[in-house]
Amino acid sequence: MKTTFAKLILISGAAMGTLLFAQAPEQSAPVHKAANPQQQLNHLTRKLALTADQQSQLLPILTSRDEQVAGINSDTTLSPKERHAKLMAVRTDSESRLRNVLTDTQRAAYDQMQQEARERAKAKKQGAVSN
Numbered sequence: 001m002k003t004t005f006a007k008l009i010l011i012s013g014a015a016m017g018t019l020l021f022a023q024a025p026e027q028s029a030p031v032h033k034a035a036n037p038q039q040q041l042n043h044l045t046r047k048l049a050l051t052a053d054q055q056s057q058l059l060p061i062l063t064s065r066d067e068q069v070a071g072i073n074s075d076t077t078l079s080p081k082e083r084h085a086k087l088m089a090v091r092t093d094s095e096s097r098l099r100n101v102l103t104d105t106q107r108a109a110y111d112q113m114q115q116e117a118r119e120r121a122k123a124k125k126q127g128a129v130s131n
Contacts, residue, residue, distance in 0.1 A: 037062035047113060048106045057101045065094035 035043065040062050041055060050058065068090045072083060099107055 037066050044110075048102065048109055050106070054101050058098060061094055061097045061101070065090060 037059060041050075041059050044050060044058065045055060069087060072078065072086045072090065075083070078086065099110065102110055
């Protein structure tokens with residue numbers, strides 16, 4: 001009787017484990033989400049020593065960029081090529097507007113930050129390809 005009961009518990013436990021495992025949501029690769037405009041502004045302020053006036057000029061630029069990107073990414077009618085082109089246009093426009101607010105010294109530091117980010121992205125991509 002004890003062995004039958006033990007077998008029943010063991011089988012029940014295995015069945016419950018299988019059910020729980022089967023219902024577990026699939027784990028997908030984490031998706032990188034850009035920081036919100038205020039976080040981006042805080043980062044730029046720390047790195048570039050932005051003045052209060054520059055901060056008030058940059059926040060609408062960053063907010064507009066964020067909203068435009070969200071709109072493009074949620075547009076299911078766009079082909080990947082169209083989506084990429086639109087995102088690049090938003091990026092080019094916002095970068096130009098952002099750079100116009102910066103001083104020459106800040107612009108140089110910003111360019112350096114962007115170059116380092118591109119290098120990190122390239123290294124990360126190459127690391128992912130070789131794995």
